Amino acid sequence: MLREAEMAETTIRHRLTEPTGTVRCTAGVATMQFAMADIIADFLVKYPKVNVFAHAADRTVDIVGENFDLAVRAHSDPLPDSNLVQRTLAPAPWYLFAGTDYIEKNGAPKNPQDLQTHPSLFMMRTGVSPVWRLRHARQARDEVVVPLTPRLIADDMVGLQQAAIKGIGVVALPGYIARAAVQSGALCRILPDWLAGDSTLTALIPYRQGLLPSVRSFLDHLAAEFPKAVLL
Structure with missing residues (x-):
């Protein structure tokens, strides 16, 4: 009984740390189309238990109010101060x-x-x-x-x-x-x-602590792949 209980506990812990579920992300239309499409497809291949809801819009999306896990912003000037956590993904000259x-x-x-x-x-x-x-x-x-x-x-x-x-x-x-x-x-x-100018691609997330494994894996994947995607 103890052995079975330990095995069950191990299985639950593995499920809690293994990326599963749905990641909701948003980005500008051009960024999504020309930089993120292949990155997202590769992520889905790498993590077969994760689904992605990818929203493309050129308006400023309220990621907290609209329940997004992550937003990617392309910007030339510093992003406005907010409670959102920023992670630089790549320069985009x-x-x-x-x-x-x-x-x-x-x-x-x-x-x-x-x-x-x-x-x-x-x-x-x-x-x-x-x-x-x-x-x-x-x-x-x-x-x-x-x-x-x-x-x-x-x-x-x-x-x-x-x-x-x-x-x-x-x-x-x-x-x-x-x-x-x-x-x-x-x-x-x-x-x-x-x-002809400088810009930066930055990921915004609502909070740093307590990220679901699926969101953290997606964020790490973006940080690893965006520098390759912006090279000519």
């Missing part, structure tokens, strides 16, 4: 891209000043004027400010990328957004020695 056909027809700019002779596509953000502030990736230099008269201003990264692929102009995007298009040959990175 912005680069300049143009369609391969566009470069073949028009040539690639050789320096930041050449950008003023090329049409531009601009990601609309609150309080941000249509300029690119470029800095050298390896050398400490003052930034180069490139004023723009964009052919397209939008708050949709997917649409901006598609316009660049069609040859409408040059676009600045986080590298992970354009990664697949670069690998397929649809887009080219231009001025590779220059960065």
Whole structure:
């Protein structure tokens, strides 16, 4: 009887520590589509007893009020102070891209000043004027400010990328957004020695202590895989 009781206790403890159940996560649409889709699929393969509810939305989701276990935020400025626990997942620098056909027809700019002779596509953000502030990736230099008269201003990264692929102009995007298009040959990175901006991918969780094994495993998986997902 004692042996059976010990075996039962061991089984219960194992179930409490083994990742099981459902993880509810939320992220921006582009982040979910271009960075997290493969990461989540790999997690589900690795942890067959865990299910994931993945919610994509470009609004700010109240993860406590809407009962999410975790949110992934892509941001250029520090996130506002809150009671949420933050864990940095990966830097996500912005680069300049143009369609391969566009470069073949028009040539690639050789320096930041050449950008003023090329049409531009601009990601609309609150309080941000249509300029690119470029800095050298390896050398400490003052930034180069490139004023723009964009052919397209939008708050949709997917649409901006598609316009660049069609040859409408040059676009600045986080590298992970354009990664697949670069690998397929649809887009080219231009001025590779220059960065068009900095951003960070951060996970937010409601609390640090008492995370379910499934949520902790998912968070650790994101931290391990995001640095690979954002590389060009």
